[in-house]
Amino acid sequence: MTSMELLNRLALVKEEYVLEAHADDIVQDKVVSFKRMSLKRRMILVALVAVMLMLVGCAVVWMKLQELKIGEYTHQNPYIQNGSEVTGYVISGQGFEGSKNYQAVKEWNDFYDNCDIEAALADEYIAPIE
Amino acid sequence: MEDKTIIDLYWKRSENAIAETSHKYGGYCFCIANNILSNKEDSEESVNDTWLAAWNSMPPKRPDILAVFLGKITRYISLDRWRKRTAAKRGGGEVPLVLDELEECVAGKETVELQYLNQELSEVINHFLKELPETERNVFMCRYWYMDSIEDISKRFQFSESKVTSMLFRIRGRLKNVLEKEGFA
Numbered sequence: 001m002t003s004m005e006l007l008n009r010l011a012l013v014k015e016e017y018v019l020e021a022h023a024d025d026i027v028q029d030k031v032v033s034f035k036r037m038s039l040k041r042r043m044i045l046v047a048l049v050a051v052m053l054m055l056v057g058c059a060v061v062w063m064k065l066q067e068l069k070i071g072e073y074t075h076q077n078p079y080i081q082n083g084s085e086v087t088g089y090v091i092s093g094q095g096f097e098g099s100k101n102y103q104a105v106k107e108w109n110d111f112y113d114n115c116d117i118e119a120a121l122a123d124e125y126i127a128p129i130e
Numbered sequence: 131m132e133d134k135t136i137i138d139l140y141w142k143r144s145e146n147a148i149a150e151t152s153h154k155y156g157g158y159c160f161c162i163a164n165n166i167l168s169n170k171e172d173s174e175e176s177v178n179d180t181w182l183a184a185w186n187s188m189p190p191k192r193p194d195i196l197a198v199f200l201g202k203i204t205r206y207i208s209l210d211r212w213r214k215r216t217a218a219k220r221g222g223g224e225v226p227l228v229l230d231e232l233e234e235c236v237a238g239k240e241t242v243e244l245q246y247l248n249q250e251l252s253e254v255i256n257h258f259l260k261e262l263p264e265t266e267r268n269v270f271m272c273r274y275w276y277m278d279s280i281e282d283i284s285k286r287f288q289f290s291e292s293k294v295t296s297m298l299f300r301i302r303g304r305l306k307n308v309l310e311k312e313g314f315a
Contacts, residue, residue: 001236001251001309001314002236003228003229003230003232003233003235003236004213004229005236006232006235006236007209007225007228007229007232007274008206008209009248009251009252009255010255010274010275011202011205011206011275012248012252012255012256013252013255013256013259013271013275014256014259015194015195015198015199017256017259017267017271017275018198018201018202018271018275019195019197019198020264020267020268020271021267021268021271021272021275021276022158022271022272022276025157025158025161026155026158026197039288
């Protein structure tokens with residue numbers, strides 16, 4: 001047997017061995033083996049997946065925080081002189097929007113915002129004791 | 131496009147069959163041809179001949195793995211083109227180097243009776259490859275099936291070139307022992 005004959009006979013090896021050796025070049029039905037990727041590509045892919053998961057997590061947290069909001073308030077930014085007013089959110093950890101705890105805390109918060117703590121209104125109607 | 135769909139196009143004798151095959155496997159087949167021929171024009175001719183051979187063979191064939199089916203055709207056509215182009219053993223590409231390396235495994239003489247033992251030889255080689263560890267098998271296939279250069283193999287597996295060379299040397303030694311034991315060398 002010559003070396004050329006041996007080289008030709010190698011064409012009859014099992015297809016799985018041929019496929020396995022160049023798996024990253026053969027895009028079989030768009031499935032590329034993760035194991036065949038270079039380390040750099042694998043790390044980039046893992047980093048991208050981690051960033052995507054983090055963004056999804058942040059989005060979920062943001063949406064859930066919206067459901068905890070029971071009110072808003074405005075104040076001047078204390079760190080900027082003559083700065084514009086900014087809007088802040090009041091959130092409660094008592095429960096999500098729609099729950100009884102949420103409703104109770106919201107009602108209390110609304111009452112607290114609107115009640116006359118310093119009795120300014122009362123002073124208008126009650127004459128001072130002389 | 132999935133392989134099954136491409137094969138169906140061949141069976142329907144659709145003109146899109148070759149276009150889809152070329153789009154999906156053109157680069158792969160060109161790589162195999164160029165490793166053997168080291169010439170862009172000859173490699174492109176081999177790839178075009180591959181599409182013609184695929185068109186003529188499907189139907190009746192319906193290969194399980196289209197990539198390997200096409201790769202085998204390209205390899206055969208390219209080797210045949212190389213033989214015709216190069217009268218002497220020395221020439222361009224990796225084939226002369228590969229042939230020199232495989233000389234270690236065989237006696238170098240072609241006997242008549244061995245022509246009828248091709249099937250048995252294939253079984254022996256398949257069994258030999260099955261016994262190899264996966265990495266060594268892949269390195270062997272990259273060198274002697276795909277005819278990748280030592281440099282390309284070292285980059286693919288992230289080994290040094292000397293490690294690839296010594297690995298192939300050991301594998302050839304084992305292959306030689308197996309072929310001698312089975313009476314093929």
